Amino acid sequence: xxxxxxxxxxxxxxxxxxxxxxxxxxxxxxxxxxxxxxxxxxxxxxxxxxxxxxxxxxxxxxxxxxxxxxxxxxxxxxxxxxxxxxxxxxxxxxxxxxxxxxxxxxxxxxxxxxxxxx
Amino acid sequence: xxxxxxxxxxxxxxxxxxxxxxxxxxxxxxxxxxxxxxxxxxxxxxxxxxxxxxxxxxxxxxxxxxxxxxxxxxxxxxxxxxxxxxxxxxxxxxxxxxxxxxxxxxxx
Numbered sequence: 001x002x003x004x005x006x007x008x009x010x011x012x013x014x015x016x017x018x019x020x021x022x023x024x025x026x027x028x029x030x031x032x033x034x035x036x037x038x039x040x041x042x043x044x045x046x047x048x049x050x051x052x053x054x055x056x057x058x059x060x061x062x063x064x065x066x067x068x069x070x071x072x073x074x075x076x077x078x079x080x081x082x083x084x085x086x087x088x089x090x091x092x093x094x095x096x097x098x099x100x101x102x103x104x105x106x107x108x109x110x111x112x113x114x115x116x117x118x
Numbered sequence: 119x120x121x122x123x124x125x126x127x128x129x130x131x132x133x134x135x136x137x138x139x140x141x142x143x144x145x146x147x148x149x150x151x152x153x154x155x156x157x158x159x160x161x162x163x164x165x166x167x168x169x170x171x172x173x174x175x176x177x178x179x180x181x182x183x184x185x186x187x188x189x190x191x192x193x194x195x196x197x198x199x200x201x202x203x204x205x206x207x208x209x210x211x212x213x214x215x216x217x218x219x220x221x222x223x224x225x226x
Contacts, residue, residue, distance in 0.1 A: 031212070042122070042205060042216035043161075050212060058213070090160060106151055107214060109160035 002027045004110035006091050011115045013085075021076045021113045023091035032074040033092040033107065036060060043090060049074055078115065085117045120144045122217035124206050129223040130196055138191045138220045140206030148209040152180050152191045155203045155219065164204075165191065196224050 004025040013019045023032065031050050035043040045058030049068040063082025068074055074093075078085045092107040121143045130136040142150070149168035153161035167173055167182035167189060179192040191204055203219040 033214070035216075040126070040218065042218040043207075043214075044216075045213060048212065056212075088158075106163040106166060109162070111160050112158075114158075 004091060004093055004108055006089075006110035006113050009111065009113060011113055013115070013117050015117055016080045018080060019078050019085075019115065021078065021089055021091075021115070023074045023076065023110055025072055025074075025091075025093045025108075025110075027093060027095070027108065028071070029093035029095045029108070030071070031094045032068070033094075034058075034064075034066065034074070034076045035090045035092065037088045037090060037112075046076065085115060087115060089113045089115060120208070120210070120215040122206055122208060122215055124204075124217040124220045126218070127221045127223070129225060132196055132198060132224055132226050134196050135192065135194050136196060136222065138193070138204050138206075138222065140189045140191070140217055142187050142189070142206070142208050142215075142217075144208050144210050144215060146210040147184065148211055150180075150182055150189050151207040151209065151214070152178075152189075153205040153207065155205055157202075161205055193222075198224050198226070200224050 007022050033048040034046040037043050044060050046064050047066040049055035052071050055066050055068050065077045090112045091110040094107050123141045151166050152164040155161040165180040172181045177194045182189045201224045203221045205219045206217040208215045
């Protein structure tokens with residue numbers, strides 16, 4: 001079955017430690033995204049990547065880093081520079097190109113990783 | 119900047135109809151998506167509008183007016199399992215901007 005996997009589902013880290021969240025997809029999608037969700041708030045874009053070896057900052061990239069060495073993988077590192085890292089992190093992907101007529105496809109989301117920094 | 123507004127919370131009765139509104143002001147527009155998100159889970163796709171008008175998918179319908187920067191999601195024949203948050207998202211070329219979500223409580 002095709003899909004997006006994120007692991008682990010729950011992650012605990014001590015303050016000051018870097019932590020890497022994994023995101024793997026076998027949907028053959030070109031574009032991948034990382035979002036952060038805080039209680040009572042919508043999804044905020046951290047980083048996105050349209051193709052391998054290329055990625056762009058989203059609206060809240062400070063304190064985060066990513067890599068896109070393989071099409072199917074888009075790991076996110078939460079560094080110690082991120083002031084308030086405790087949140088629910090969601091990875092998403094979308095196929096390249098849209099629907100007929102220039103319309104866009106919907107994003108497919110992974111199950112999320114809940115990161116708690118103690 | 120990008121601004122997407124939704125009501126924070128709504129309550130409706132099982133079997134009824136509920137309308138969840140979304141207004142947006144974005145620098146670009148390539149379509150509007152509605153997602154459902156149960157607590158602690160990933161969002162799942164419900165509907166997509168890029169042209170003005172109504173899109174119907176079973177118990178769910180979504181409407182878009184681009185000139186007014188307005189959309190709504192209509193849920194009919196509400197079921198208890200519809201209790202969830204509903205997210206409005208605007209596509210601006212490569213980026214998607216999400217509202218804060220509307221938490222819908224369905225009561226018996």
